[in-house]
Amino acid sequence: MRLVDRRAWGASATSPAAYLPSARGVKVHYLGSAYPSRKHSLCDDYVRSIQAAHLANTREGYVDIAYNAVVCEHGYVYEGRGLHKRTGANGNAELNGRDYAVCALLGSSGLTEPPDAMLNGLLDAIEWLRANGAAGDWIGGHKDGYATACPGAVLYAWVQAGAPRPGGASGDGEDTHTVRAGDTLSGIARRLDLDWRELAKVNGLTEPYTIYVGQVLDLPELGGGRPAPPYPGRSAFVLGRRHQAVTELDRQLVRLGFTRHHDGNGYQPGPLFTAYTRRNISDFQRSRPELSNDPDGYPGPVTWELAHMLSG
Ligand SMILES: [Zn+2]
Ligand SMILES: [Zn+2]
Structure with missing residues (x-):
């Protein structure tokens, strides 16, 4: 486990939060706001900014960063309030006294897919709370018993699947x-x-x-x-711009029969990413349970892989 203790990221040695003798388990959270992926050298700053925002939140009256731990995309576990401290993140006093709170640095836009390192880091944090903080073996999401979208669809599905170790x-x-x-x-x-x-x-x-x-x-x-060929990145798929990867994906769309949107002359593979390209990709995404919750017509790595796999 790669633990970044409070002193290491610039907090006081011990959180002033109330003592918590034990907990039923751990609730997983996400940021629920835009979060661009970043280098690990910038993660300390981000954790400090969460703490500052929480301390400035007069409505909640937080005494510290609200989470017991925060996990970055690189798998580091930032000690938040830490062990045997009551969280402020679960929604109300009763929920805060029942479970610990661990937050993934995952956004509702930007970085929305937890990398393996992040899932491993979340499990490291949970095991740390169990081994040293008297956490029970229950794992849930913020939304369990509280009206919120947190921790987002992807993390919540992982939690509901029993939070399996990647691989x-x-x-x-x-x-x-x-x-x-x-x-x-x-x-x-x-x-x-x-x-x-x-x-x-x-x-x-x-x-x-x-x-x-x-x-x-x-x-x-x-x-x-x-x-499939390596995913070329989202920058390859920009409306009005050309990229060889668009031609490549168009070929798969044609093979798969997702070609009903076109300029009147039929849909042909080409490098220009047009509104027709986007709509045909969206049709393909809607046809797949893995993608149908976000059929935005812009291919991510899963769209890319599935299109190649199914047309191959
Ligand atoms: Zn939450
Ligand atoms: Zn990091």
């Missing part, structure tokens, strides 16, 4: 893999250096190859793998 709850060298938020069959296959078709076959999956968070997949023997 499979049972660790390396096992012959199963637990599906986590944002996974696709081809993405898992690439990570584990497997052929995704073999992975589908041993699990009895056929088109449209739908998988669900928390699903335990059996792994085939090691194979060659047929991965």
Whole structure:
């Protein structure tokens, strides 16, 4: 566990928050605001800014940063109020006395997909609270028993799936893999250096190859793998701009039959990202349970991988 203690990020050694003898468990939170991904050298600053904002919040009357711990995208666990301290983040006095609160530096825009390091960091923080802060084994989200969107759809799905360690709850060298938020069959296959078709076959999956968070997949023997080309990044897909990756994705859309939007002359692959491109991509996203909650027509890594996997 990579713990950044209070002194290391510039807080007083001990939080002035009230003593908490024990807790039922831990509630997971996110920021719920725009949060751009950043270098780790900037994370200390961000944690200090959360503390400053909480101390300035006269309505809540916080005595300190509200969370017991904060976890950055790089997997570091920032000691917030820390062990045996009552949180201020769970919504009301009763909820604050029941569970600890751990917040992921994850946004409602910008960085919205928790990287593996972040999920591992959240689990490190939870295990730390259990081992040293008398936290019970319950894990939930801020929204459990309180009206809020926190911790967002992706983290909440992970929590509900039992907060599995990335790469499979049972660790390396096992012959199963637990599906986590944002996974696709081809993405898992690439990570584990497997052929995704073999992975589908041993699990009895056929088109449209739908998988669900928390699903335990059996792994085939090691194979060659047929991965999609590397995701070119969101900057490749800007309305009115050209990029070779648009042509590449257009080819998959044509193969998959998502071509109903066009200028009257049929839809053809090309480098220009047009409003038609966006609408056809949106149609594709709506057709997939992995993507249908955000069919914005701008391809992220999951759209990219699925389009290649299904058309291959
Ligand atoms: Zn929250
Ligand atoms: Zn960081």
